[in-house]
Amino acid sequence: MHSLLESVRRHANASSDRSGFAPTPFRGLGTVRALYPGELQVTVQKPLIAICLQGRKRVTMGPNSFDYGAGEALVITADVPTISQIREASPAAPYYALALELDAALLRTLITEADLRPVDTAPIRVERADADVMDTALRLMQLMDRPAALPVLGEALMREMHYWLLTGHHGAAIRSLGGADTHAHRIARAVALIRQDYASTLRIGDLAALAGMSESSFHQHFRAITTLSPLQFQKQLRLIEARRLMLMESRGIAHAAHLVGYESVPQFTRDYARLFGTPPGRDMREARQTA
Template identity: 50%
Template sequence: MTDDLLQAVERYTRTQVAADGLTQTSLPGLTLVRTPAPSKLEHALVRPLLCLVLQGCKQVSIGTTEHRFTAGDSMLVSSNLPTLSRIVVASAAAPYLAVAIELDIPLITELTLLNPDEPITQIERAQAEHELKDAVRRLVQSLDRPHTFAALKGSLLREIHHWLLMGRHGEGVRQLGLPDSHVRRIARAVTLIRSDYTQTLSVTRLATAAGMSRSAFHQHFRTATTLSPLQFQKQLRLIEARRLLQAGGLTASRAAFEVGYESISQFTREYSRLFGLPPGKDRLAARRR
């Protein structure tokens, strides 16, 4: 089954893949990845998603924890987390191949409330992993059949989320579905930071959005994201500034002002600390690549 999924992704991405290695499909939130060589380190703030690695190897650091994902592994990002990642095993003959699916939080909430929180045996969890990959395989294979895809995509996404709840990632996914869980409360604050990241946001405003006291908010925010709210906003600004520099062709000073910085020297210092190069040199390096 995994081989069938691998072949489906390999076939679909052979002609569809973009320069960055990502194939955005007609289903929002479903991305296929194909990279023919090891990559450099990339910073990103990742929304809740499931990633199935089918070929090659990817190294991902979240906070102080480092993970390596190889063929057959599944990675769950259960909250809006800053990640540092790079593909470490890939070649033209055997490119890195993966499937990424953004999680549908309202759907998880619905399925969480439908399913009682009963213990799941190891045998059941193993079966859920098998069924999850089979559902992803059928979803990817339907991309080449528009009528079938239009008819089945909703039920297949629902099935994928169901098996996620039943599998080894179930507890982390379930926390996303509980309306009053700490994960969901922090997610409300993260949504506010994402929408207003260029503005100065007080901790009081963020804590209010999360429905927590300031002290509880600080504690749970760091637990969920590995960063303080200020650090989180700073990384979001710098990652967006880098995107503007490399894709939008802006100058460093214009990019800094676009994301909310008032001091160019502070922007340059913090940009260099995060990405290893000052903005101008980093943009030139990206153009050479």
């Protein structure tokens, strides 16, 4: 693990943006760095694996909290709302992690080729990081020092990474994402459409048809997997995107509210305060002072 930590440290220290994230040339793979324990971050998380290499982090979904530290990996296998917070970090010992968004299409291919059985499981879990996964991650990070080899070996290593994830400690949970006919995969199709058209009016019948379910079954499985109703899920997406627009693009409150689909600014303000714990104007002032 020490070698992987050093590779991640070098990349993160050289390339992190102000949020602490640094992408790599590999699709969906990036590093995370934090110098101090952070504020609570609310997001609708995409399926991913996050390997902690130094420090500690807590992720909460609904009533369940998951703490993980160096050598442990958090896996999220559905689009779920989370509240996260880095708990241990300092300038002398920053928080470092490697995060990979899971490629569902690649997982489906590997499940078929390896004749693995998809199953439905809980969408979040923490386990020790597999040695094979850590080894492949190290080779991916080291490959960035050899740019001529990136187009030749990069895809093969990403494929290998996903294979070890499917067959390791997190395998059962990750197979639920890659299975062609699991409830998680069906709901994922609907979630992708909500993410794409989050500012539009939600049509439950269209989403249920896309998932191949009746409306009642769709509501039941959507809530079981994401912990939210489709309308609540869309609302959180809208509010999270509005916060990004205000914070990162300096959009005004009313402008951001309308861009994400709100017709009423007072309603937007109320919903924002419920989710983030403070009204948008105060939240922006405090965020900018912290920055």
